[in-house]
Amino acid sequence: MAGAAATGAIDLGRPLVLLLVAVLHFLTDDHDPHGIVTVLTDALPRGSHLILSPATHQARPAESARARAMYRGASSPLATRSHDEIAAFFAGLDLVPPGLVATTLWRPDGPVPASATADIYAGIGRKP
16 A cells, blocks of 8 residues: 555545455465454554455355365365454454344345345444
8 A cells, every 4th residue: 555655546644445345255364364454454544444245154054165165176265254253354443334244234225134144244344
């Protein structure tokens, strides 16, 4: 971000939005995704937002295992995480309502599904 700030493309004195949508599930624990997110959010000014939508394995473990197996031969593995593991990415941030929820529950246009299955969680955190 320092390079973009030096060119004037980003004003680090004003709130920004960091989008890590459909990204973190391609970073294994060996990549230290929590460390990466911490470095990025520490650089954000106050009032900035972090938006995440990582894959989970909790709601449908068998389907998630099949998906991870398919990705083993790909250029990037699929690293699914639990709700608690994903919530840890928001450390030091205030979660914006409705919090970290299944994408089907994030601001639905119609009625909330009776049983929302979470293959991907979505959340927005605001840096205080």
